[in-house]
Amino acid sequence: MQASLAPTRVALGRTSSRVQARRSAVVVYAASRPLWQPGVTPPAHLDGTLPGDFGFDPLNLGVNKEALDWYRNAELQNGRWAMLGVAGIIFPAELTRVGLLNVPDWADAGKVYAESENAIPFASLLMVQFFLFNFVEIKRWEDIKKPGSQAEAGSFLGFESAFKGSGVSGYPGGPFNPLGLGNSSKESMDDFKWREIRNGRLAMMAFLGFLAQHAATGKGPLDNLADHLADPWANNFCSNGVSLPVSIF
Template identity: 50%
Template sequence: MNIIASCKAFRVSALKDSSSIFTNNINTYQTLSLNKVTSLPAKSRGIFHSHGRRLCTVVRAQQRPTWLPGLDPPPYLDGTLAGDFGFDPLGLGEDPESLKWYVQAELVHSRFAMAGVAGILFTDLLRTTGLSNLPVWYEAGATKFQFANTTTLFIVQMLLMGFVETKRYMDFKNPGSQGEASFFGLEAALEGLEPGYPGGPILNPLGIAKDIKNAPEWKLKEIKNGRLAMVAILGIFVQASVTHVGPLENLVEHLSDPWHTTIIQILSASNS
């Protein structure tokens, strides 16, 4: 009876202590728990170990959010990556080298999507309000500019984009290598903070997250906004293909009759 009573008292005290210990470090809790258990009788140790394993499992599930609650993430997605919620149904990230490249690819697509959504909405606002005589965004590529012909603009864009993408790939293969050689005095801007996160006064003029190693919140905010932008740009593409108008005109039309002007009704009408 004394053994059982002491074990119950210990389990209660361990539960009280665990709420603060678990929030900081589960491994520390387990180490402290094992030190305490060694002083208990053999039967009590078995009861504690069984209870401790269940409790650690519950805490891990609570502290590691996943895209589907209760789902165990794959082992190669351990939560260290920004925005890692264990989503990889096709198992594309099983290879560590491929996973590194997918992370960089998602970052680039996110940033292009954010820039694209902002550019489309801004120019569409100028167009719909009559402040500027701009074409609708999906016809902008066919616009003739007086300062240069289309072929020249295409070649210049390919050269500039090719240069930037080549430097980005080289920095991915050999992190920090692009800030070593002299390039018109822009070494600091080309060096980068880590692969995928450029720095310097040109590429990081506001000086946000200068210590990128200790900026998980900034990384998480960026990737969340980037994923939202990728979904938004896909919606803008679909709307333009079906309705042949800009996103703001679609929004105004929807708000004028929200119950009958939705994507479902529009797609149904286009297919009929």
């Protein structure tokens, strides 16, 4: 009887060892994975596979898989627009400061253009923007629902190949990646995806900062920075009259 049970005991021992090994691997992965707060347990729907996933979703907005994919795409788009916006604020301001360009402050640029002699009427601009953005957003939404679907014949006047995408919604590739960044390997592409989402998040925070700074001081970010560097104790977030209810300087 004992002889007949021996193989079973050996098999159970091997199974137990495999289970323990898998558990150890999971523990090691969880310990090594970068999290927004060290030691916290990330939610189950954030398993670390998405670029920029640090396990942060306190409201559980991404529990639904389709919602999570929508939020991922929305964050990508907002991050990309923010990076363009931040660059479009800083570079013209710096070129104007050194005398290579002469353009108004970013917060006044729209008003200055609208009041210029050859300005396109605002209503016309608005309608064109509605049409163009509607077209682009519909194409993007269809690609989110079915990646690669916009390459199907008849979807865009013979230019379908340009909208084929990479097979992952949010990353069109092809003509939208003219430098071929990350195309050398999957590891390289994953690295660029991580860089993009982190820079996009930083740009969104920076743009919020630009808005707050202008509301508080009436100046652009470079002017605020120059004032702060010239006299850090007199020009900072404590002394603008808005950040703190009572100034301590």
